[in-house]
Amino acid sequence: MNRNSQYFRTLGWEQLRGRWESPVLFTLVYMVISIFVSSLFSALHGILLFPVQYSFCVAFLNDKRTASGYNIESLIDGYKDFARVMGTLLLVSVYTFLWSLLLIVPGIIKSISYSQTSFILKDNPELAYNEAIERSMAMMEGYKMRYFLLQLSFIGWILLCVFTCGILNLWVVPYMTATNVHFYEFVKEEYEKRITA
Secondary structure, three states: OOOOHHHHHHHHHHHHOOOOHHHHHHHHHHHHHHHHHHHHHHHHHHHHHHHHHHHHHHHHHHHHHHOOOOOHHHHHHHHHHHHHHHHHHHHHHHHHHHHHHHOHHHHHHHHHHOOOHHHHHHHOOOOOOHHHHHHHHHHOOOOHHHHHHHHHOOHHHHHHHHHOOOOOHHHHHHHHHHHHHHHHHHHHHHHHHHHHO
């Protein structure tokens, strides 16, 4: 089977089809929290939101695996493992920024390499900081272009978000996140095959 962008997008769409209300409400609360913290703390908002961003991604992973739905309270789950989540995602941000200083392209490549870190933190509670980042890099080896094309395949949706003053984000963000969850499950399975072969 061809695991192209359309394949993962179809899986993401199917995960949400017929049950959009809960992920849309979940995304709305996430965005309100993000905007509120941003307005209060400006430069620090990204750092303070790392645990919420982590929790948001993990909720979609949990729903994919167990059809557990989207509990608003789960948006603060990342704060229960604050040091590990905050420290690791802060390192991801710093590394990506430093690579971006070289030029835009190295920064993009590295951000793609680090893209699975939140999911890895969820699935591997023993990993933190550089270990989790290195696992993401290893997992994405050979799959960076596929991930880039997957993100690029949403460009039409993203442009529509601009034309709707961001309102469409309430549907596009869950769709993209669910799609990325399916991509993660795929690269995780492929990585596990490689290390056990």
